Each structure stands twice: as structure tokens, then as C-alpha cells.
Amino acid sequence: MFKEEVASHYGGKCSCCGETTIEFLLFHHSRLDGAEHRRKMVLEKVLRDEWESYFKLLGWTREAFEDYAEKKAGLFPERIDIWLWAKENDYPQDIGLILLCANCHTCVHSKYIICPHQRKKSEATNTPQTNPLLA
Numbered sequence: 001m002f003k004e005e006v007a008s009h010y011g012g013k014c015s016c017c018g019e020t021t022i023e024f025l026l027f028h029h030s031r032l033d034g035a036e037h038r039r040k041m042v043l044e045k046v047l048r049d050e051w052e053s054y055f056k057l058l059g060w061t062r063e064a065f066e067d068y069a070e071k072k073a074g075l076f077p078e079r080i081d082i083w084l085w086a087k088e089n090d091y092p093q094d095i096g097l098i099l100l101c102a103n104c105h106t107c108v109h110s111k112y113i114i115c116p117h118q119r120k121k122s123e124a125t126n127t128p129q130t131n132p133l134l135a
């Protein structure tokens, strides 16, 4: 299956709690640059898909088209499926993408930043709390 295949390139499980149920897994930008990454993905897509087939035919200059593409990427940064993107880009490993389950993902994107799983681990082992979910 498509999502399992993509997930297998990123460890196949939640980086926090080990959850493997594919329906629960989401990508997390461990460098917290998700918004910027989504903007770049949209920009790449617009530049790739809309020039030859559309704007060039309408007679736009390349410069005006690139300006439009930048603005569109800024306005609609959420319109990219990151699972498809990962596959199309040969599963990039160097950009801080990790898998988290929905529970752990919610926590790292909240004011708690550190998932309770990690807090409990540090309490149980009496070791200082670290946050393995941030790059």
C-alpha cells in the first residue's frame, strides 16, 4: 500500500511511542520549518506544472509568472500531499522529516512541545528530559 511504502522509508513508526498503525501516522518537521517547507513544495509544483501548460501560452513573461508563483505559494501553503511529495522526491532524509502518531504530533505542536511519553520516560528513568522529536 502507498502510505506503508512511504512510511517504511522513515522508520515505519511513530518516533515517540512506536505506534505503527498507518492511519495514525503523520509527518512532522522536526526542525519546526513545516510552514516554510510547504511553501517551497507549492512553489516547486507551480513552477513545474503551470508554466508550459498555461502561463507561457497566455503570453506571460517568465518574471511575472515567477512573481505570481511566489505569491500563490505564500497564500496556499497547505495544498501539497507530503506523502506523495516524499515519494516523488525519492524520500529525502536530510530535511528533518520524521513520523509521529496523531497523539504525539498533537503534543509537539501544542504549548507542551514535549510529548508526555518523553516526560514519563525521563521520570521513570530519573534522567533529564530531552526532546528527541526536535532536530
Ligand SMILES: [Zn+2]
Binding pocket: 014, 015, 016, 017, 018, 019, 100, 101, 102, 103, 104, 105
Ligand atoms: Zn506516538
Ligand SMILES: [Zn+2]
Binding pocket: 016, 017, 103, 104, 115, 116, 117, 118
Ligand atoms: Zn509520544
